[in-house]
Amino acid sequence: MALETSSDSPAPVRQIANAISGWIDRLGAIWVEGQIAQVSRRPGVQTVFMTLRDSVADISVPLTCSRTLFDSLNPPLVEGASVVVHAKPSYYANRGSLSLSVRSIRMVGLGELLARLERRRQLLAAEGLFAPELKRSLPFLPGLVGLVTAPNSAAERDVLENARRRWPAVRFKVVYAAMQGQRSATEVLEALDRLERDPEVEVVVVARGGGSVEDLLPFSDEAVIRAVHKMRTPVVSAIGHEPDQPLLDLVADVRASTPTDAAKLVVPDMAEERNGVIWAQQRIRALVLGRIEREQSGLDGLRSRPVLADPRTLLDTRAEEVHGLLERARRTFSHRLDRAADDIDHRRARARALSPLATLQRGYAVVQDAHGHVLTSVASLSAGDPLAVRLADGRVHAVTTTTEATNHTAGGTAGAGDTPQPGAPDA
Incomplete structure (x- = not known):
């Protein structure tokens, strides 16, 4: 109202x-x-x-x-x-x-399509098909490169021309398949299986030159994604341009933004590798020359030393030291022998001075009875007893004719007139 x-x-x-x-x-x-x-x-x-x-x-x-x-x-x-x-x-x-x-x-419309793709991506990611640890590294220089692309396409020319420009000797095995349409997923699966069964193929490139979201749907097909996940050969995804990202980019081992970028990733640049080899050779040569110069300098230093300039100098010095030590040893040994000989003479003289034979040599004699007992008193003798007189150079056997006792002083020492004459005991 x-x-x-x-x-x-x-x-x-x-x-x-x-x-x-x-x-x-x-x-x-x-x-x-x-x-x-x-x-x-x-x-x-x-x-x-x-x-x-x-x-x-x-x-x-x-x-x-x-x-x-x-x-x-x-x-x-x-x-x-x-x-x-x-x-x-x-x-x-x-x-x-x-x-x-x-x-x-x-x-x-497109939003619903993207929503379905997002749900598929989430399911496959939950199964671990996109895990980073499953990604394999590409060979440095593959002997044979497998290529899945449309016949006579710009993507094929980009991959082949750029790869051969970088490494002319690279070999390709191209398997054609529809890159869009209803049969695209089936033909891509067949091409991947054919390259997987070839033992000479070391890396596989799937290349297409961009397109709309609808055109790229075969490369988000679940069967294609699972087939790539099971492949033993590394796979490079080169589908579309930078804004385009089908699910194949997530499951592939390496994602290339364009087919040209895929060629750069698959084979190295010969010019860069040649420069790298030249640089490595120069570096190795410089290191070897530097090592040789250091060793030569060390040898020159050793050769400049007197001992190596004239090796006999060290021997002569050591020989003089040896001779000096030898003379010193001889003098020391001779002195020790002389002192030892003098000591022996002194000990011999002392032993001889203490020996009874030395006393006998001074003219004293030892008188023994018939039983070999040394006589110290005439009291034990009587006329007719046999005696043995021990002299320095032998014995004298005698018979007692008479005995005569000698008087002693009160101090127990003989008087001057009572001293017996050496060598003339009473017999």
């Missing part, structure tokens, strides 16, 4: 705003198709604010969506996605703004 207003009785703003809000609230939920232009998620707010833009005209309308609904979308909603939303118009009277309160969001 229209409000009755006039210049004399105008309606206040709040009445108009509430009326508009009431009219819009009576509208039911509608399905709207468009493209997400921007997404705003404010911290602490349970509402996500978006803008839905018409795909043809320059017209847009605000969207509001609960955070729970927005977070439940798989794949996540991003700017630029084409969607169909089920929403109810809502008017915010305080600001006088109109928005659509979203109840459901569905991907359509």
Whole structure:
């Protein structure tokens, strides 16, 4: 119902705003198709604010969506996605703004296709097909390179020409397959199987010169992805250009941004390798020459020493030392012998001085009876007893005729007149 207003009785703003809000609230939920232009998620707010833009005209309308609904979308909603939303118009009277309160969001067209690919990517990634530890390194210089591409395509020319320009001796085994269309996935599978069964093929390149998302769908086919995952031969994915990334790029061992880049990754550059070899030779030569110069300098230093200039100098010096030590040893040994001989003479003289034979040599004699007992007194003798007189050079046998005792002083010593004469005992 229209409000009755006039210049004399105008309606206040709040009445108009509430009326508009009431009219819009009576509208039911509608399905709207468009493209997400921007997404705003404010911290602490349970509402996500978006803008839905018409795909043809320059017209847009605000969207509001609960955070729970927005977070439940798989794949996540991003700017630029084409969607169909089920929403109810809502008017915010305080600001006088109109928005659509979203109840459901569905991907359509390209957005739906990308959503399916994203779900497939998530499933295959959960199985571990894209794990980094499964990636194999490419051979430095493969003997035979397998190439899967379309016949007479720009991708084939880019790979072959750039690879042969970098390394003229490189060999290729090209297996043709449809790079788009319904039979593309099947033919690519057959080509990969054929190259996998060839023992001479050391690396496989799958090349295509870009295209739309729909054209690249065969390279996101699950059968193709699993076949590449099972291959023992390293695989290089060269599908499309930098913005394009089918699932084959994720499962391949190496991803090349373009077919030309694939040729650079597969074979080395001969000029660079030649320069590297020349540099290595120069480096090795410099190291060897430096080592030789150091060793030669060391030899020259050794040869300049007196001992090596004239080896006899050291021998002569040592010979003089040996002769000096020998003379010193001789003198020392001779002195020791002389002192030992003198000591022996002294000891001999002392022994001789203490010997009874030396006493006998001074004129004394030892008198023994018939039984060999030494006589010290005449009291034990009588006339006619046999005697043996021991002299320094022999014995004298005698018979006792008479005995005569000798008088001693009170002190027990013989007088001057009583001293017997040596060699003349009483007999």
